[in-house]
Amino acid sequence: MVVLCVPAEVTVILLDIEGTTTPIAFVKDILFPYIKENVKEYLQTHWEEEECQQDVNLLRKQAEEDSHLDGAVPIPAASGNGADDLQQMIQAVVDNVRWQMSLDRKTTALKQLQGHMWRAAFAAGRMKAEFFEDVVPAVRKWREAGMKVYIYSSGSVEAQKLLFGHSTEGDILELVDGHFDTKIGHKVESESYRKIANSIGCSTNNILFLTDVTLEASAAEEADVHVAVVVRPGNAGLTDDEKTYYSLITSFSELYLPSST
Numbered sequence: 001m002v003v004l005c006v007p008a009e010v011t012v013i014l015l016d017i018e019g020t021t022t023p024i025a026f027v028k029d030i031l032f033p034y035i036k037e038n039v040k041e042y043l044q045t046h047w048e049e050e051e052c053q054q055d056v057n058l059l060r061k062q063a064e065e066d067s068h069l070d071g072a073v074p075i076p077a078a079s080g081n082g083a084d085d086l087q088q089m090i091q092a093v094v095d096n097v098r099w100q101m102s103l104d105r106k107t108t109a110l111k112q113l114q115g116h117m118w119r120a121a122f123a124a125g126r127m128k129a130e131f132f133e134d135v136v137p138a139v140r141k142w143r144e145a146g147m148k149v150y151i152y153s154s155g156s157v158e159a160q161k162l163l164f165g166h167s168t169e170g171d172i173l174e175l176v177d178g179h180f181d182t183k184i185g186h187k188v189e190s191e192s193y194r195k196i197a198n199s200i201g202c203s204t205n206n207i208l209f210l211t212d213v214t215l216e217a218s219a220a221e222e223a224d225v226h227v228a229v230v231v232r233p234g235n236a237g238l239t240d241d242e243k244t245y246y247s248l249i250t251s252f253s254e255l256y257l258p259s260s261t
């Protein structure tokens with residue numbers, strides 16, 4: 001088995017979710033279709049609620065920022081004029097969400113609404129989050145060895161907690177010391193990793209970030225974070241240069257902590 005030795009200065013392991021802890025297929029075939037199929041009904045049911053209105057306002061702001069993009073779907077300002085206007089507004093939000101999802105966009109606005117929509121599905125037991133089988137044993141071992149384990153995903157913190165709280169392995173939320181999402185910054189920006197280190201109270205070189213996306217690995221590395229690229233079934237392929245440049249692992253069990261036995 002290939003072994004990747006974790007540098008002695010690393011005290012924090014920062015994990016991506018999709019393509020790293022969790023199969024991309026679970027996200028693409030279960031989580032995302034649930035949103036596409038249920039977004040209209042969800043908006044109609046929850047429209048009057050404050051949380052839903054906050055989600056719509058955030059989506060509207062994002063739509064304004066996106067107005068220069070090809071195919072962007074605007075969301076009109078609320079006029080408060082009648083049922084037809086309301087249905088038009090809901091349809092605009094639905095079209096905007098579907099347009100963003102067709103591009104797999106990682107905007108905070110989209111991710112916030114998705115997290116709120118998944119809440120009911122997880123709570124009702126309609127969905128259980130999938131984790132690769134090596135994830136839970138490895139995380140337990142790292143924690144026993146004194147490592148802190150944090151999550152950094154484009155999925156909202158609320159969505160992350162739903163996944164860890166309702167997994168096929170049971171409630172594994174207690175295995176995580178903390179969560180970060182795009183509110184701290186985007187995963188392809190190195191400043192995000194500096195802010196994460198600052199928030200945890202460590203130096204960037206105390207962190208090892210595991211991700212499937214080389215653009216994220218590159219941004220983290222620029223901030224002096226240690227990185228390893230995770231190769232999982234169903235992940236996007238890597239170029240030969242990427243395969244040569246990055247440390248690669250196919251399972252968390254390939255990480256060797258000098259402090260553990």
Ligand SMILES: CSCCC(=O)C(=O)COP(=O)(O)O
Pocket residue numbers: 016017018019027031106111114152153154155156159160163187
């Ligand atoms: C954790 S929520 C579900 C996945 C999701 O919406 C997402 O965008 C995952 O992105 P990641 O940064 O974990 O690759």
Ligand SMILES: [Mg+2]
Pocket residue numbers: 016017018019020211212213
């Ligand atoms: Mg990922």
